[in-house]
Every structure is written in C-alpha cells, then in structure tokens.
Amino acid sequence: MNTKIQPLSAGNAPTADEHKSTLPIKPIPGCYGIPFISPIKDRLDFYYFQGNEPFFTTRIKKYDSTVFRTNMPPGPFMASNPRVIAVLDAASFPVLFDVSKVEKKNVFTGTYMPSTSLTGGYRVCSYLDPSEANHTRVKQLLFDLLASRKSFVIPSFQSSYSAMFDEMEKQVAASGESDFNKLNDDTGLDFLGDAYFGTKLSATAVGSSGPTKAAKWLIFSLTPLVTLGLPKIIEEIFLHTFPLPPFLVKRDYKSLYEYFRKAAGPALDRADELGLSREEATHNLLFATVFNSYGGLKVLFPSLLASIAKAGPTLHSRLAEEVRAAVEAEGGKLTLAGIEKMELVKSVVYEALRIDPPVKFQYGKAKKDLVIESHDAAFEVKKGEMLFGFQPLATKDEKVFVNASEFVGDRFVGEDGKKLLKYVYWSNGFETESPTVGNKQCAGKNFVVLVARLLVVEFFLRYDTFTGDVSTNLLGVEVKVKSLTKAGQLYSF
Numbered sequence: 001m002n003t004k005i006q007p008l009s010a011g012n013a014p015t016a017d018e019h020k021s022t023l024p025i026k027p028i029p030g031c032y033g034i035p036f037i038s039p040i041k042d043r044l045d046f047y048y049f050q051g052n053e054p055f056f057t058t059r060i061k062k063y064d065s066t067v068f069r070t071n072m073p074p075g076p077f078m079a080s081n082p083r084v085i086a087v088l089d090a091a092s093f094p095v096l097f098d099v100s101k102v103e104k105k106n107v108f109t110g111t112y113m114p115s116t117s118l119t120g121g122y123r124v125c126s127y128l129d130p131s132e133a134n135h136t137r138v139k140q141l142l143f144d145l146l147a148s149r150k151s152f153v154i155p156s157f158q159s160s161y162s163a164m165f166d167e168m169e170k171q172v173a174a175s176g177e178s179d180f181n182k183l184n185d186d187t188g189l190d191f192l193g194d195a196y197f198g199t200k201l202s203a204t205a206v207g208s209s210g211p212t213k214a215a216k217w218l219i220f221s222l223t224p225l226v227t228l229g230l231p232k233i234i235e236e237i238f239l240h241t242f243p244l245p246p247f248l249v250k251r252d253y254k255s256l257y258e259y260f261r262k263a264a265g266p267a268l269d270r271a272d273e274l275g276l277s278r279e280e281a282t283h284n285l286l287f288a289t290v291f292n293s294y295g296g297l298k299v300l301f302p303s304l305l306a307s308i309a310k311a312g313p314t315l316h317s318r319l320a321e322e323v324r325a326a327v328e329a330e331g332g333k334l335t336l337a338g339i340e341k342m343e344l345v346k347s348v349v350y351e352a353l354r355i356d357p358p359v360k361f362q363y364g365k366a367k368k369d370l371v372i373e374s375h376d377a378a379f380e381v382k383k384g385e386m387l388f389g390f391q392p393l394a395t396k397d398e399k400v401f402v403n404a405s406e407f408v409g410d411r412f413v414g415e416d417g418k419k420l421l422k423y424v425y426w427s428n429g430f431e432t433e434s435p436t437v438g439n440k441q442c443a444g445k446n447f448v449v450l451v452a453r454l455l456v457v458e459f460f461l462r463y464d465t466f467t468g469d470v471s472t473n474l475l476g477v478e479v480k481v482k483s484l485t486k487a488g489q490l491y492s493f
C-alpha cells in the first residue's frame with residue numbers, strides 16, 4: 001500500500017496565528033440556508049432522501065471540497081444551533097483530536113446533548129472536556145479498572161463467547177441460520193460484567209433482562225441520531241424533534257444502576273481515593289460499560305464478522321492457520337503474547353475498524369481562530385464554530401488508502417502496512433497514539449482492539465470457514481450465519 005500524503009501527527013494543523021501552510025487559503029464553501037427550514041430539510045436528506053454517506057459525498061462533489069458548511073441533525077427543536085463545518089478527509093479530520101484547538105464539552109452526541117436525567121443527573125466522562133477536573137478523575141478510574149482486570153479478559157471472553165458459539169452451532173444445525181447480532185447482544189453484556197467486575201448481570205437480580213434494559217436506555221440516549229424504520233412522520237415527531245421523556249426508562253436504569261453499585265465495589269473504593277463520589281463513579285461505570293463498551297460491541301462485532309464473511313474462504317483459511325500456529329507455539333494456550341504475534345488477525349481487526357468505524361460522528365468546537373487543512377486547501381475557522389467529522393469518509397480517503405472502499409484483510413501487515421496505522425481513527429485519535437487523561441481518545445482503546453482480536457481468534461480456533469448473509473440494519477450491519485465448517489471437519493452443518 002503506498003501512502004500518498006505527508007504524514008500527519010496529532011495536532012499538527014497550524015493555528016491561524018502560527019499558520020505556515022503553503023496551501024492556498026480558501027473560503028469554506030456551503031451555506032446554512034434558511035433558519036429552521038433548511039436544517040429540517042438537511043435532516044430529512046440525511047436520514048431519508050439521501051442517507052448518511054451520500055449526504056456528504058454529493059456535497060463533496062457539489063463544492064469540490066472535503067471541507068464545507070452544512071447543518072447536521074437533529075436541528076429543531078432538539079439543537080438550537082445545527083451549523084457545522086464538516087471535515088471529511090484524512091488530513092483535516094485530526095483537528096478533532098487536538099484538545100488545544102477544539103473544546104469537547106457536551107459534544108459527544110453532537111449539536112445536542114441528551115438530558116442528564118438519563119445519567120443520574122451527572123455529566124459523564126464522554127461529555128467532559130479534559131480541562132474539567134472530573135475528566136481526569138473518571139478517565140483515571142477507567143484506566144485503573146481496565147488495568148486491574150487485564151488478566152480476566154481472555155478467560156471471561158472464552159467463557160461467554162464459547163457458550164455463544166455452541167448456541168450458534170445448534171441454531172445453524174436446527175434451522176440453517178443463526179442471528180449473530182441477537183446472540184452477540186445477549187452475550188456481550190454478561191461478558192463485560194464478568195470481565196470488568198467478576199459478576200455477570202444475568203447472575204444477579206437483573207436476570208436475563210439486562211440486554212433489553214440496556215438497549216432501551218441506549219435508544220433513549222441516541223434517539224435523535226437514529227432511525228428505527230418506523231413511518232417517517234412518526235420518527236420525525238417522536239425521535240428527531242423532541243427528546244423521549246427520560247422517566248420512561250427510569251426503572252430500567254435503576255435496575256442496571258443497582259448492579260453496578262453492588263458489583264463494582266473495588267472500583268468504587270478506587271473512586272474514593274481519586275476524590276470522586278461513589279455515586280458519580282457508579283453512573284460513570286454504568287455509562288462506560290453499557291454505552292461505551294456494550295454499545296460499541298453491538299456495532300463492532302457484527303461489522304467485523306460481516307467483513308470476514310464477505311472476504312471468503314481464502315482469508316478464512318489464512319486466519320485459521322495463523323491462529324492455530326500461534327496457539328500451538330504457546331503450548332496450546334491462548335495468551336496475550338500469542339495474540340500479539342498474529343499479524344493477519346491484527347490487520348483484519350484494524351481494517352474492519354477503518355472501513356466501518358463503529359462511532360461515525362465526531363464533534364469539537366473551535367477554542368480559538370484556526371486554520372485547518374484538507375489535502376489541497378487551507379480554511380479559516382472562527383472561534384466558537386463547530387467542527388464535525390463523518391469518520392468513514394476520513395478513513396476511506398483514496399489519497400491515503402489504495403482501493404480505500406475495499407476490505408483488504410492484510411492491508412496493515414508488514415512494514416508498509418504498519419505505516420498506515422496512523423490513519424485509523426476509530427478511537428478518536430491516531431491508532432499509533434494512546435488515550436491519556438489529557439486527551440479525548442477512547443479510554444477503552446486497547447481493550448476494544450483486544451476483544452475484537454479475541455472474536456477472530458476464538459472463531460477460527462473453532463471453524464475452518466463459514467458463510468453468512470450480510471445486510472444493513474438501522475444501527476449498522478446484520479449477519480445471519482448460514483453454515484459453519486468446524487475445524488478439521490470436511491462437511492458443513
């Protein structure tokens with residue numbers, strides 16, 4: 001893979017006062033149109049008439065620019081100001097990672113923020129700017145939690161997901177089809193509870209209703225950003241114009257909260273030491289586990305499996321060979337050191353995160369007057385203007401990746417492949433950099449990459465190949481597994 005543009009590093013876009021770019025400064029194309037009317041028209045185009053990606057690609061063509069002005073949903077009446085400057089290429093997007101240039105306060109979900117009644121009255125970590133003291137406390141708490149549970153991740157994953165694969169095999173054998181998304185939704189939350197706190201939700205008073213309660217609460221937090229396939233008029237009124245009343249989900253949230261209050265004892269003790277109240281810490285642990293982690297895995301795992309299904313049996317056999325050789329070399333045990341040696345598995349995971357980043361929108365408000373750069377022009381941004389990135393276009397930038405829209409399993413293998421890693425942005429940062437208490441990069445970055453690798457590893461320890469039907473659902477990708485060929489087996493079932 002050849003890289004055609006100058007390497008970027010975190011925050012290397014110069015500010016207006018220090019602007020030394022040789023690129024011509026151009027006015028930012030696009031306009032916001034008629035107040036109230038145009039934001040609603042743009043919302044309808046975005047959700048229904050054009051769809052997410054074409055909404056941006058048609059405007060890139062129209063303005064001949066990957067940086068332009070537009071409105072972003074939800075607009076009226078949920079967001080008082082829907083005006084953004086879109087940054088849609090690999091060069092301009094990283095300005096969103098630079099917290100010296102953009103403020104990340106209350107912009108996690110974009111131009112609107114869900115009611116804090118959905119999070120116990122607290123603004124949880126994802127909505128905090130690193131300049132706020134609690135950002136450091138909560139993010140440190142999450143780093144400490146993940147570090148303290150590191151040795152539990154592989155056994156927890158194996159315990160939860162091997163039971164899921166058993167069930168998947170039964171379903172395929174019985175009816176010729178297994179709904180991977182449903183199985184993953186049912187398994188993910190128990191896995192996370194076990195990995196983070198040593199207690200599966202299903203083993204507590206929450207019982208088997210955890211995934212349903214979690215999904216309901218997630219919808220209440222995300223409604224203006226999703227479509228659910230209901231009639232447009234219903235969705236426009238009930239999902240995109242007014243927030244759903246948080247009291248409708250209060251009981252479900254309370255039940256999940258009780259789980260965290262009881263199961264997260266050692267983490268809450270650590271919160272005390274960090275100067276964070278146990279209550280605020282519990283709401284944050286709930287959010288990080290159910291929204292950040294579970295919400296992320298609900299989208300990432302089907303997308304990863306879908307890409308592998310579509311890639312076909314040649315990639316499958318290469319993966320199986322690599323995984324089994326590495327496990328054998330570790331004396332038949334699956335270890336972190338063994339996984340680290342699986343170059344193809346690692347590349348497949350990065351490629352899935354690149355081609356279909358699970359969190360597609362990122363926002364940041366200019367902290368000062370700035371100059372931002374695309375590949376071919378520079379643009380002046382005024383303090384207070386909202387920058388917005390639609391990540392799938394930035395990570396499918398043809399100026400960086402050859403055949404950028406194609407899933408290439410071994411894209412990141414070898415020295416040249418590794419050079420491309422810095423253009424993988426799924427974690428709200430360069431893949432070559434790490435989250436800290438001073439930045440807004442995903443606190444779970446290493447955990448996510450590990451569990452995605454574990455899914456591939458466990459899958460190809462069990463199966464030589466498989467087939468699946470892939471379709472898109474309202475939140476992402478859906479996979480129905482149709483056949484599984486067990487390791488060393490000459491027939492499918």
Ligand code: HEM
Pocket residue numbers: 104107108125126127128135139142288289292293294295296297300357358359361362363426427428439440441442443444445447448
């Ligand atoms: C932030 C993605 C899983 C905790 C973020 C952001 C992204 C992201 C894009 C930045 C959002 C923004 O500020 O614009 C993902 C994806 C995941 C995932 C795709 C899974 C597939 C996790 C996990 C944790 C986690 C497992 C567990 C601790 C957080 C936290 C933040 C965050 C706390 C806020 C960071 C800060 O305020 O500095 N994540 N994440 N995420 N993520 Fe993740």
